[in-house]
Amino acid sequence: MRLLLDAHTLIWSVDDPAKLGPDAAEALRDQSNELLLSAGSIWEVSIKVGLRKLELSLPFGEWMDRAVADLGVALLPISIQHAETQMQLPRHHGDPFDRLLAAQALVEELTIVSGDPVFDRYGIPRLWKGRT
Numbered sequence: 001m002r003l004l005l006d007a008h009t010l011i012w013s014v015d016d017p018a019k020l021g022p023d024a025a026e027a028l029r030d031q032s033n034e035l036l037l038s039a040g041s042i043w044e045v046s047i048k049v050g051l052r053k054l055e056l057s058l059p060f061g062e063w064m065d066r067a068v069a070d071l072g073v074a075l076l077p078i079s080i081q082h083a084e085t086q087m088q089l090p091r092h093h094g095d096p097f098d099r100l101l102a103a104q105a106l107v108e109e110l111t112i113v114s115g116d117p118v119f120d121r122y123g124i125p126r127l128w129k130g131r132t
Contacts, residue, residue: 002034003027003127004105005073006114007041007097014067015057021128024113028071035073036110040100042075081107092121 005013005028012019013028020028027033042064048054056063068075078100086103093099102122105112111125119126 001027001032002036002108002110004036004038004076004101004108004110004112005041005071006101006112006116007044008115009113010037010041010067010071010073011045011054011056013071014063021115024115024128027113027127035071036076036108037068037073038076038101038104039078040097040104044097076104076108078104079107089122093118 009020009024009028013025017025028035045054045056045064046060049056049060058066067073082100082103085107086099089099089102093102098116098118101112101114102119102124104110105119105124106122111127112119113127115128117126
């Protein structure tokens with residue numbers, strides 16, 4: 001399964017795995033799954049750290065390098081098609097980072113790993129406590 005990690009999923013998987021939903025935690029451990037991290041999520045985390053709204057267990061760059069390596073995630077760049085799809089999405093959510101993830105999941109046919117049920121309104125498969 002190809003899985004797109006929401007920013008909170010990435011953060012919790014590294015710094016507080018007990019917060020992950022049980023199905024999400026299992027999916028992250030399953031070596032047969034392809035884990036993807038949006039370039040937008042990297043940007044989102046860096047903004048929150050820079051604004052001091054988020055504190056990581058290590059300095060940002062070191063933390064991100066270690067998270068990517070330890071989880072074995074591949075980076076998903078933002079394409080023109082992702083941006084265009086995001087423009088056409090209904091306004092279920094005002095968060096631009098979540099709207100980007102929704103667009104990427106739709107275009108790339110990915111399952112999102114997130115505790116945020118707003119993704120369900122976009123018709124995106126979501127994994128957390130159960131596959132919804």
